[in-house]
Amino acid sequence: MDLNDLYRDVIVDHNRNPRNFRPMPDADRHAEGFNPLCGDRLTLFVKLDGDRISDVSFQGSGCAISVASASLLTESVKGRTVPEAERLFATMHALLTQDDAPVDVPSLGKLGALSGVREFPARVKCASLCWHTLDAALHRQSEPVKTE
């Protein structure tokens, strides 16, 4: 196991300077995610323009993996349609959990930096929390999302 594979530069950067880290008072959707085991807690806000995600932001606290993952999520889903975001969720899920997932990592851009997480099973939930939370927000789920 190589730590540098987990904490790649992109991840360290997004942890130190999370993008779109702000509340969104006029959000159309929002959802909360909570990982009770390590105490990661985040709220994800989404603004929709028809079927398109016109803005997305998050707030909360968590480990470097969960903060960087949420930050990268916001950058990558902004401007996408809801079905596109859902497909990306499925892809990320495969990337994080399946050993030989049929994922074209370079096509993911910066999100590909999370591919090292798979080697650290205890950390997979940190990386996927924001994606489950986005899914809940898009589906107007009112119960907070929990990963344990």
Next chain:
Amino acid sequence: MSTATAVPVAPAGALDVQAIRRDFPVLAQRVHGKPLCYLDNAASSQRPQCVIDAVSDYYETSHANVHRGVHALSQKATDLFEGAREKVRRFIGARSTREIIFVRGTTEAVNLVAQSYARPRLQGGDEILVSRLEHHANIVPWQMVCQQTGASLKVVPMTRSGELDFDAFRSLLTDRTRLLALTHVSNALGTIVPVERFIAEAKRRGVPVLLDGAQAAPHLRVDVRALDCDFYGFSGHKMCGPTGIGVLYGRESLLAAMPPWQGGGDMILEVTFERTTYNDLPYKFEAGTPHIAGAIGLGAAIDYLETLGLDRIAAAEHDLLEYATARLAGIPGLEIVGTAPHKAAVVSFTLRGVHPHDIGTILDTEGVAIRTGHHCAMPVMDFYGVPATARASFAFYNTRDEVDRLVSALHVAQEMLG
């Protein structure tokens, strides 16, 4: 703080740690290519070879069900099992083995008292008193019994240093208080609670006391008669014994008046469909085939700890605590959470800019095992306004070198993410 002046000198006549480490086969391994540095003893300790041997010898030579057969093996197994009960009795200074009930662990001990002692007695308006320092195992069973009976749960507040507020405790004791359930040592912070004072005050008000001894039994000399507590629970796996075995000590007069908790074999004298006569203590509370091997392993663990000497264990661990506290305090940005003057060898901390979960992962790749998270004490985390801490917890087989490795690994974490 200058670490050079703060680091205390190891006491003379101490335990031979290197010899002791050879008793623990698990400690000899490498993790991610580094020698294992196991600093998660508050979650669960490791086992010496003699405990492992006691369990496997039992299965190889002596296993049969207990308290039933007339045959030789059953007698042998029963003798070993009851022998272990006697060792536990001596270990905690109980009057009689009738007061020693084998359970799965501290959690089950608390649940047994909640359901069998408290539940039949509680009425709406009654109060159970716990403290802010408790492990969830000494909170949730009381919440459940309060829900079942309409009683309410009162909480003794804590202070910034991680101690309990004694004056607040006194004012929370009312004539509706039916039980005080208190931790002896905090697992999240290491605070050694001066339980004697709390017990004396509770007794003055006629309130019985349960102590959660999960973190105390492995590290302090426990004498339930000197403490004058009514119930005392602890877990084998935190004191070099097997998992799945633990002890509930109960004052005989209270146990005798309590109804059984679970029904089944072993806890009865006579069963007809009209009526069942329950067995005597302690069997009344041990329904079904018990964890025989676990009890025997726990007996072996007690023998081992007593051979080393609880006082010498406490001294060795205190030395590690002082050394670790001084070394960790020297790391810029590190804040120790829980600074009571009397602590077991537990250091909870946060590191500026590095989340505890990341500390845990980075330390693991350096071979250093610690616990990160809420330590099953979420109210304690809430008190400090942190979602989690990193916690290093030491046992007598740990060394100052291992503390140094913890410190270097923390520097790695800081360089990487801080």
